[in-house]
Amino acid sequence: xxxxxxxxxxxxxxxxxxxxxxxxxxxxxxxxxxxxxxxxxxxxxxxxxxxxxxxxxxxxxxxxxxxxxxxxxxxxxxxxxxxxxxxxxxxxxxxxxxxxxxxxxxxxxxxxxxxxxxxxxxxxxxxxxxxxxxxxxxxxxxxxxxxxxxxxxxxxxxxxxxxxxxxxxxxxxxxxxxxxxxxxxxxxxxxxxxxxxxxxxxxxxxxxxxxxxxxxxxxxxxxxxxxxxxxxxxxxxxxxxxxxxxxxxxxxxxxxxxxxxxxxxxxxxxxxxxx
Amino acid sequence: xxxxxxxxxxxxxxxxxxxxxxxxxxxxxxxxxxxxxxxxxxxxxxxxxxxxxxxxxxxxxxxxxxxxxxxxxxxxxxxxxxxxxxxxxxxxxxxxxxxxxxxxxxxxxxxxxxxxxxxxxxxxxxxxxxxxxxxxxxxxxxxxxxxxxxxxxxxxxxxxxxxxxxxxxxxxxxxxxxxxxxxxxxxxxxxxxxxxxxxxxxxxxxxxxxxxxxxxxxxxxxxxxxxxxxxxxxxxxxxxxxxxxxxxxxxxxxxxxxxxxxxxxxxxxxxxxxxxxxxxxxxxxxxxxxxxxxxxxxxxxxxxxxxxxxxxxxxxxxxxxxxxxxxxxxxxxxxxxxxxxxxxxxxxxxxxxxxxxxxx
Numbered sequence: 009x010x011x012x013x014x015x016x017x018x019x020x021x022x023x024x025x026x027x028x029x030x031x032x033x034x035x036x037x038x039x040x041x042x043x044x045x046x047x048x049x050x051x052x053x054x055x056x057x058x059x060x061x062x063x064x065x066x067x068x069x070x071x072x073x074x075x076x077x078x079x080x081x082x083x084x085x086x087x088x089x090x091x092x093x094x095x096x097x098x099x100x101x102x103x104x105x106x107x108x109x110x111x112x113x114x115x116x117x118x119x120x121x122x123x124x125x126x127x128x129x130x131x132x133x134x135x136x137x138x139x140x141x142x143x144x145x146x147x148x149x150x151x152x153x154x155x156x157x158x159x160x161x162x163x164x165x166x167x168x169x170x171x172x173x174x175x176x177x178x179x180x181x182x183x184x185x186x187x188x189x190x191x192x193x194x195x196x197x198x199x200x201x202x203x204x205x206x207x208x209x210x211x212x213x214x215x216x217x218x219x220x221x222x223x224x225x226x227x228x229x230x231x232x233x234x235x236x237x238x239x240x241x242x243x244x245x246x247x248x249x250x251x252x253x254x255x256x257x258x259x260x261x262x263x264x265x266x267x268x269x270x271x272x273x274x275x276x277x278x279x280x281x282x283x
Numbered sequence: 284x285x286x287x288x289x290x291x292x293x294x295x296x297x298x299x300x301x302x303x304x305x306x307x308x309x310x311x312x313x314x315x316x317x318x319x320x321x322x323x324x325x326x327x328x329x330x331x332x333x334x335x336x337x338x339x340x341x342x343x344x345x346x347x348x349x350x351x352x353x354x355x356x357x358x359x360x361x362x363x364x365x366x367x368x369x370x371x372x373x374x375x376x377x378x379x380x381x382x383x384x385x386x387x388x389x390x391x392x393x394x395x396x397x398x399x400x401x402x403x404x405x406x407x408x409x410x411x412x413x414x415x416x417x418x419x420x421x422x423x424x425x426x427x428x429x430x431x432x433x434x435x436x437x438x439x440x441x442x443x444x445x446x447x448x449x450x451x452x453x454x455x456x457x458x459x460x461x462x463x464x465x466x467x468x469x470x471x472x473x474x475x476x477x478x479x480x481x482x483x484x485x486x487x488x489x490x491x492x493x494x495x496x497x498x499x500x501x502x503x504x505x506x507x508x509x510x511x512x513x514x515x516x517x518x519x520x521x522x523x524x525x526x527x528x529x530x531x532x533x534x535x536x537x538x539x540x541x542x543x544x545x546x547x548x549x550x551x552x553x554x555x556x557x558x559x560x561x562x563x564x565x566x567x568x569x570x571x572x573x574x575x576x577x578x579x580x581x582x583x584x585x586x587x588x589x590x591x592x593x594x595x596x597x598x599x600x601x602x603x604x605x606x607x608x609x610x611x612x613x614x615x616x617x618x619x620x621x622x623x624x625x626x627x628x629x630x631x632x633x634x635x636x637x638x639x640x641x642x643x
Contacts, residue, residue, distance in 0.1 A: 080501075
């Protein structure tokens with residue numbers, strides 16, 4: 009019966025061959041699975057499976073290399089951009105991408121991130137920001153919002169004690185080495201389509217030797233946030249998006265239309281999470 | 284360039300050997316007393332000749348991780364630094380060892396601890412051969428004692444690194460790095476072609492063809508049973524190195540009553556002390572270690588059955604002596620003499636220590 013239905017002419021969707029058969033370990037409702045899928049689909053659509061090398065981080069997506077059917081390296085915590093720098097410089101014909109979370113990219117790996125961007129490394133960076141260290145049990149991340157509770161800010165992030173959430177994506181947009189900087193999400197079908205287009209652009213920029221392309225995916229962590237997936241997405245829209253506004257920040261090496269980089273970097277008010 | 288006699292600094296010899304040995308990439312960060320390595324590479328512009336990539340990184344942490352990324356594609360990749368910078372690289376070194384990535388690291392040692400001094404020292408022995416980073420791992424460690432060996436060991440390093448899929452450390456010091464000596468250069472070994480790279484590093488992440496599964500470079504294994512099996516595999520590799528790759532040099536050991544054990548700069552000083560002792564009628568031999576890991580345990584043990592005592596000379600508070608004592612199994616007195624904090628001992632001091640501590 010099932011075989012009768014699965015005929016090429018009936019097929020409207022199938023998993024990309026760039027994802028392996030391995031069962032993902034991500035929590036139900038987490039954005040990593042969707043983000044993996046659209047990155048893999050882009051690799052398939054561009055026909056670059058055989059020339060792509062990915063770099064996995066430390067954190068929830070540490071096992072990303074098991075899910076992508078491309079050559080992959082697993083980096084030490086925060087060092088993915090350093091690995092990617094050398095992979096690309098020694099192998100200019102490879103398509104190189106990093107896949108990192110907020111703790112990896114914006115805390116322990118800040119130096120590697122900033123300097124890879126500042127050198128204008130011709131790579132694609134995917135940055136999943138869910139405002140928390142998911143893998144280690146929900147501790148405060150550099151991107152944790154003011155007032156947001158975590159395992160190490162049980163009474164909410166306090167600016168006096170913990171400083172401000174780091175908008176590293178805006179920071180990177182100010183560097184001449186970045187060519188394309190955008191912030192997307194994957195919580196609705198429309199958002200997924202936009203995020204996929206952004207990731208595709210980021211890979212195309214690399215093929216055209218334009219320099220560093222940086223795609224932030226604002227995502228959820230329903231386990232770490234202690235919410236249902238539906239609640240987590242709603243909370244993300246209400247709290248994460250005002251602090252991490254969705255959309256292009258830098259396109260074709262120029263700050264995107266309608267973006268006042270001074271507002272984003274210096275004056276943009278930090279909203280406190282809803283109780 | 285055919286075999287040619289030249290005069291150059293040890294650090295420059297390292298750089299020129301990298302270019303001449305077909306190195307694909309160098310990633311480094313400035314630190315005294317080894318900055319001439321990257322300075323020479325930048326001045327030579329090998330990207331215009333051999334195609335070698337040279338990049339100044341933002342930190343030693345970045346440079347060792349660039350080595351990881353580049354070398355994991357199956358290319359010959361190197362870095363160099365000095366003691367404080369090598370400390371920063373320890374995380375990277377244990378990941379390189381854990382992911383079995385062949386590569387070359389050069390440490391031109393200076394005195395510590397902390398920022399210490401910029402003068403020569405040999406106080407990174409423990410860090411080099413006892414781990415340094417976390418976990419059970421070993422770096423194949425070569426200790427050059429001349430500018431010629433600085434040059435030659437770079438060539439040797441690639442052979443060992445790729446044969447065993449293991450990082451190789453050249454453990455030098457500020458004296459060998461900074462001194463100028465004559466050396467014979469070698470013919471150029473071309474960088475590997477794409478076909479050679481794929482043949483020599485079938486495990487590399489150089490892009491997955493349809494003919495194989497994806498290659499993964501990682502040091503992570505969440506299943507403890509599998510991680511233990513992997514640890515056994517690493518230990519078997521190190522055991523094979525101990526069996527096959529030990530290197531050392533014995534001078535005047537045949538008739539010796541006493542032996543000085545040393546490596547690197549100290550072995551040069553010890554050689555002079557040995558001559559001075561022989562002039563006084565004391566039969567002294569020199570056992571010079573070339574590999575610090577694998578350690579010449581068997582050879583020192585055999586020698587300990589023939590002589591009356593050994594003096595370990597090292598520019599440290601006494602690190603290598605622990606392995607010499609283990610090797611010699613308390614058969615004979617084994618003592619340490621060292622100056623440290625950037626002070627180089629004189630041959631006279633070594634002779635005096637030998638007479639006071641061993642000959643008596």
